[in-house]
Amino acid sequence: MRQKGSGFDAIVIGSCMGGLTAAALLARLKDKRALVLERHFQPGGQTHSFVRKGRFRFDVGLHYVGQMGPGGMPRAIMDFISGGALEWKQMPRSIEHFVYPGLEFTVQADPKSYLKNLVALFPAEENALRRYFSDAKRAAFWFGFRHFVDSLPRPLRPPARGAFNVLGSLARMTTKEYLDGRFKDGRLKALLASQWPDHGVPPSKSSFGMQSLVARAYLRGGWYPVGGAGKIAQTIIPQIERTGGEVRVRANVKRIIVKNGAAAGVAVEGEGGEEPLYAPIIISDAGAANTYLSLLPPDTPVPFRKELESFPASDSMFVLYICFKKSPAVLGFDGGNFWVYDSLDHDNQPPLSPYFLSFPSLKDPSAKAHTAEVAVMSCYEDWAKWAGKGWRKRDKEYYELKERLAVKLLEKLESRWPGFKDLVEFYDVSTPLTMEYFQRNPRGGFYGVPCVPARLGAPFCRVETPVRNLFLSGSDVMSPGIVGAMMGGVAAMSAAEGVSMPKIFRKVMGEAAGRR
Numbered sequence: 001m002r003q004k005g006s007g008f009d010a011i012v013i014g015s016c017m018g019g020l021t022a023a024a025l026l027a028r029l030k031d032k033r034a035l036v037l038e039r040h041f042q043p044g045g046q047t048h049s050f051v052r053k054g055r056f057r058f059d060v061g062l063h064y065v066g067q068m069g070p071g072g073m074p075r076a077i078m079d080f081i082s083g084g085a086l087e088w089k090q091m092p093r094s095i096e097h098f099v100y101p102g103l104e105f106t107v108q109a110d111p112k113s114y115l116k117n118l119v120a121l122f123p124a125e126e127n128a129l130r131r132y133f134s135d136a137k138r139a140a141f142w143f144g145f146r147h148f149v150d151s152l153p154r155p156l157r158p159p160a161r162g163a164f165n166v167l168g169s170l171a172r173m174t175t176k177e178y179l180d181g182r183f184k185d186g187r188l189k190a191l192l193a194s195q196w197p198d199h200g201v202p203p204s205k206s207s208f209g210m211q212s213l214v215a216r217a218y219l220r221g222g223w224y225p226v227g228g229a230g231k232i233a234q235t236i237i238p239q240i241e242r243t244g245g246e247v248r249v250r251a252n253v254k255r256i257i258v259k260n261g262a263a264a265g266v267a268v269e270g271e272g273g274e275e276p277l278y279a280p281i282i283i284s285d286a287g288a289a290n291t292y293l294s295l296l297p298p299d300t301p302v303p304f305r306k307e308l309e310s311f312p313a314s315d316s317m318f319v320l321y322i323c324f325k326k327s328p329a330v331l332g333f334d335g336g337n338f339w340v341y342d343s344l345d346h347d348n349q350p351p352l353s354p355y356f357l358s359f360p361s362l363k364d365p366s367a368k369a370h371t372a373e374v375a376v377m378s379c380y381e382d383w384a385k386w387a388g389k390g391w392r393k394r395d396k397e398y399y400e401l402k403e404r405l406a407v408k409l410l411e412k413l414e415s416r417w418p419g420f421k422d423l424v425e426f427y428d429v430s431t432p433l434t435m436e437y438f439q440r441n442p443r444g445g446f447y448g449v450p451c452v453p454a455r456l457g458a459p460f461c462r463v464e465t466p467v468r469n470l471f472l473s474g475s476d477v478m479s480p481g482i483v484g485a486m487m488g489g490v491a492a493m494s495a496a497e498g499v500s501m502p503k504i505f506r507k508v509m510g511e512a513a514g515r516r
């Protein structure tokens, strides 16, 4: 039942992939009006783009997306929520280059070639490699399945959880345990774990299920949204507006209003104090930690509050955004990604290693100027003394540290690709504090709840919450990444409206079939 002063059927906190997906599905499947509240001045959360000097476009949290080939479910959902208006460009077939001291390997966007090339390099490990490809499939399935369990009808959940506990052992082991138990060659173990920064947890701590999900997501290629990541929000918002829904920016939700044990609305920061807004359904895309530890009133009974408080935060990143004078294609780059490591030991990397190098402009046929993004894992403690000071209001020492790191990183790029520095016209840098300030992620963590084995089954990674009418969306309820967060949005809408996920999938696939 709508409360006085509302007018919306649902309020969604946060406009990242999970929030936009839930709101668009409410509109498209149920003709409902959702109000999406975003604290940033731009909609889209980590899917938004920003521009420097009027022509250099960068993406905050998207380098490439897997499973966007036509025919599959993730692509069909993306088309459904964007009304088919979002175009995807496939990356080159040599999608990823893993670079280690004395070892280089290029991943081809085709599992057979990927396996064949690994076997050619490590013939003694052929059997273990073949087994790895099938184990990764099972582990990824069980990782996804565990997060899917809570969207099943209630009576099916206990047996499904039981099945996970028996059959999901691969997903629950750490990546390192898996690799050490099956492979002998340390170089091969390092290669197979190369993409761990895609989920943010090194092999000794990550769930093998999560590692497998990431590695498998790109087996058949990577895609990039034409026009940049910002096109995601630009194409989804009209679907939300079709039924009278709205996406409001600069709308910082201070707290969730709870009445008689149920979520009844939110209080939004306003010039004259807090503005209450009411709706019968509240969906939070702000992440588990923000939702339970900051947005819900502290006296709300949350049985797992202590467990969540002591759960580790995810690590953060330092990102160098480079504007080029001319195309980096002159140095041989073609849009494939590079993962450059100074050591084979993923758990003990020297400073500024690994770095991930990607070229948005080489992936985007509509780009007006050439760009690169270089992301490096970064420790929050190195930046913590400037926390709490606003964006562009930190002192000289902070900017000097950013500059020193940027220069060192450019030196590393130059030593590997002579001539790189000459191409650079201008650069900018973001730090863990940028992420903390804009995304509200605790300690600038870039992936929400970290993908350690304990995440599987954690009560705070579920769509349904202990508070009636409050649902969680986004990557924390499925998996990090654009597709994971989108699936979190599907699960949130499904739980909020009592529409089963298979029913949503059938509707989406039906529309996809009509488009072909």
Ligand SMILES: Cc1cc2nc3c(=O)[nH]c(=O)nc-3n(C[C@H](O)[C@H](O)[C@H](O)COP(=O)(O)OP(=O)(O)OC[C@H]3O[C@@H](n4cnc5c(N)ncnc54)[C@H](O)[C@@H]3O)c2cc1C
Pocket (backbone or CB within 6 Å): 013, 014, 015, 016, 017, 018, 019, 037, 038, 039, 040, 044, 045, 046, 047, 060, 061, 062, 063, 064, 065, 066, 251, 252, 253, 254, 285, 286, 287, 290, 317, 319, 375, 438, 439, 440, 446, 447, 448, 473, 474, 475, 476, 479, 480, 481, 482, 483, 485, 486
């Ligand atoms: C540097 C980087 C690179 C990445 N690269 C890729 C990639 O190449 N491919 C890929 O698939 N994924 C990538 N990701 C991950 C991907 O961007 C995220 O996993 C995904 O976008 C998370 O979506 P989410 O819906 O869970 O929302 P979140 O990211 O958790 O966003 C939460 C939203 O809620 C808003 N919010 C928070 N608190 C409030 C409040 N109180 N009031 C109002 N609004 C609030 C925030 O501003 C934000 O918009 C990358 C991430 C980063 C940081």
